[in-house]
Amino acid sequence: MSLPSETAIALPPAPPSSVAPRRSGWRPADTSPLAVLSAVRGSSVATELRAEEINAWFGDHKVLDRVSLTMPTGQVSALIGPSGCGKSTFLRILNRMHELVPAASMSGRVMLGDQDIYAADQRVTSARRRIGMVFQKPNPFPAMSIYENAISALDLTGVRADRVVKDFLVEDSLRKASLWEEVRHRLHQPAGGLSGGQQQRLCIARAMAISPDVLLMDEPCSALDPTSTRRVEDTIGELRGQVTIVIVTHNMQQAARVSDRCAFFLAAQGQPGVIVEQGPTDDMFGSPRDQRTRDYVEGRFG
Amino acid sequence: MTEGAVEEQVDQPRKIKLVRDLPDKLFRGVASAGGVTVLLIMLLVGTFLAIKAAPALHQAGFSFFTTQAWNPDGRHFGVAALLVGTVLIALVAVTIAVPLSTATALYITEYAPRRMKTILIGVIDLMAAIPSVVYGLWGFFFLESRLAPVAAWIAQHFGWIPIFKVKGVDGHQPISSLTLFTSSTLIAGLVVGMMITPVITSIMREVFSQVPVGEREAALGLGGTKAGVIRTVVLPFGKGGMIGGTMLGLGRALGETIAVYMIISPVFTIQPHILQSGAISVSSLIALQFAESNSFGLSALMAAGLTLFLITLLINFAASSVVARSRSGASS
Numbered sequence A: 001m002s003l004p005s006e007t008a009i010a011l012p013p014a015p016p017s018s019v020a021p022r023r024s025g026w027r028p029a030d031t032s033p034l035a036v037l038s039a040v041r042g043s044s045v046a047t048e049l050r051a052e053e054i055n056a057w058f059g060d061h062k063v064l065d066r067v068s069l070t071m072p073t074g075q076v077s078a079l080i081g082p083s084g085c086g087k088s089t090f091l092r093i094l095n096r097m098h099e100l101v102p103a104a105s106m107s108g109r110v111m112l113g114d115q116d117i118y119a120a121d122q123r124v125t126s127a128r129r130r131i132g133m134v135f136q137k138p139n140p141f142p143a144m145s146i147y148e149n150a151i152s153a154l155d156l157t158g159v160r161a162d163r164v165v166k167d168f169l170v171e172d173s174l175r176k177a178s179l180w181e182e183v184r185h186r187l188h189q190p191a192g193g194l195s196g197g198q199q200q201r202l203c204i205a206r207a208m209a210i211s212p213d214v215l216l217m218d219e220p221c222s223a224l225d226p227t228s229t230r231r232v233e234d235t236i237g238e239l240r241g242q243v244t245i246v247i248v249t250h251n252m253q254q255a256a257r258v259s260d261r262c263a264f265f266l267a268a269q270g271q272p273g274v275i276v277e278q279g280p281t282d283d284m285f286g287s288p289r290d291q292r293t294r295d296y297v298e299g300r301f302g
Numbered sequence B: 001m002t003e004g005a006v007e008e009q010v011d012q013p014r015k016i017k018l019v020r021d022l023p024d025k026l027f028r029g030v031a032s033a034g035g036v037t038v039l040l041i042m043l044l045v046g047t048f049l050a051i052k053a054a055p056a057l058h059q060a061g062f063s064f065f066t067t068q069a070w071n072p073d074g075r076h077f078g079v080a081a082l083l084v085g086t087v088l089i090a091l092v093a094v095t096i097a098v099p100l101s102t103a104t105a106l107y108i109t110e111y112a113p114r115r116m117k118t119i120l121i122g123v124i125d126l127m128a129a130i131p132s133v134v135y136g137l138w139g140f141f142f143l144e145s146r147l148a149p150v151a152a153w154i155a156q157h158f159g160w161i162p163i164f165k166v167k168g169v170d171g172h173q174p175i176s177s178l179t180l181f182t183s184s185t186l187i188a189g190l191v192v193g194m195m196i197t198p199v200i201t202s203i204m205r206e207v208f209s210q211v212p213v214g215e216r217e218a219a220l221g222l223g224g225t226k227a228g229v230i231r232t233v234v235l236p237f238g239k240g241g242m243i244g245g246t247m248l249g250l251g252r253a254l255g256e257t258i259a260v261y262m263i264i265s266p267v268f269t270i271q272p273h274i275l276q277s278g279a280i281s282v283s284s285l286i287a288l289q290f291a292e293s294n295s296f297g298l299s300a301l302m303a304a305g306l307t308l309f310l311i312t313l314l315i316n317f318a319a320s321s322v323v324a325r326s327r328s329g330a331s332s
């Protein structure tokens, strides 16, 4: 199997990130390998993600109050905070998964580059394609092989691709997720046979296959053993710079290890969640301004 | 007891004795009684049929399975035409019911707004509660006259496909009479299809709604469209249930009696042309003849019934083994 190397494929030059929706016309008319590849991979460069004045409700229950956060291009932003303060809700608002919950509602804007993903002319599927998500529990498609899982996004979004393109995408995305060497000889075995940590990296590969601008991760290591956790953290390190990453974690060491910036969420008793403090990770852990942040990062929180 | 004996015991799997307390014993007793009763009833029905069928089967020998005619008094009878007719009607029914059920179940689980969902589920339950004799009436007085022209059109344009051929229609001459197309396998099959749609839909809806949320969200999170999610997550997960539901529907279709009896006009030759007037099925024949049969005629009917019983049993076993091996089946 000879795969085209990355340099052999002439991807179109990346437009400046100020150019509005790059992949609004998703379905490529031209189905030649190169056209599909560039349509699938876009001209992805990491893009800044900016949440502005986000409020969120489940029915009448308000769970987020005017949360604003900028997640800078190519950096890893960690969301930390005690259970139930709205981190997952915030994360799911960032790629429009929140609206899947009946009776859930939100207000505010989520700017990807200079485009509000909640704007009336924006398709929900296109927002989710550009802002990928990795869940707490590894959730590969169990009936599919590793190979099929890696490129499942193509099928899901109705993009046809031929063998060469698929092979390339599979290897490329599995390499990005640091999984390629472990599975290259069993690509066609069911994904259910992988270990939890491998499954989680397969989920990262699956999200990376369509070259998202942003990757959201909700406690991606909480179901994993320390070794697998380490591998996933290394993977996050590898992806830094290629994609804007937002990670929710309960593990302070992990937040300190992997993130560039940190945001501390807190919900007072019976109150919606807010961001108490945000900033560079070093400052948040080294010299937090707020006493509550200091207590939390030092593990002295109730 | 010597040391040696103890040594020996250590190396052996230890016997574990379960001590059950009274409520558990009672409940267990009631539950197993239920299970055993069901098995017993099946066995009784089978044995009864076999004993009653014996004289006819003995008389006819293997020709019972090859003879098309049904004339027990003349000692010339067999299930060849009956079985073909039964299977054809059931196949028509399943061919119509399965796509209809799949679409309905998908609409209910994936698309319908909550109110519509409740209404549809209610309507489908109602559809299951309508007695088959009512379906028969509807088929006979309403559907038949409206379907005959459609059947005529199909016969005229697609008569070159063997199952759509109708004797007396050649595609060039105008059709002489619509009675050629009444009381056919197609109409009986269509009515039976309506009758088995609710049960197939219910089963499919049940399995589709059990698709793990994690997989659904994974698919949506990748930018999947509704159609994409259905294709990559819902249908693969639901496959076992879909097959199971189809088989259950098929079983019912094979046995459906009254509606078929009311619609068809019996023929005792193999009738592979589904649009052509005249059809037959095992159960409708039994309904048709059991009242005026002598004891040998009854025995012949029993033999036909036994054949159907065994075929249905076989299909159900095949279905349950397929379902058990699939994911959605394993969970339900």
Ligand SMILES: Nc1ncnc2c1ncn2[C@@H]1O[C@H](COP(=O)(O)OP(=O)(O)OP(=O)(O)O)[C@@H](O)[C@H]1O
Pocket (backbone or CB within 6 Å): A058, A063, A081, A082, A083, A084, A085, A086, A087, A088, A089, A090, A101
């Ligand atoms: N589907 C839902 N329906 C109703 N309320 C919900 C739902 N999901 C979350 N909530 C509520 O929203 C609030 C925030 O929940 P969220 O899951 O975002 O917290 P979290 O910070 O992610 O917590 P954890 O760290 O335990 O995952 C909680 O009070 C929770 O009870």
Ligand SMILES: [Mg+2]
Pocket (backbone or CB within 6 Å): A087, A088, A089, A218
């Ligand atoms: Mg959470």
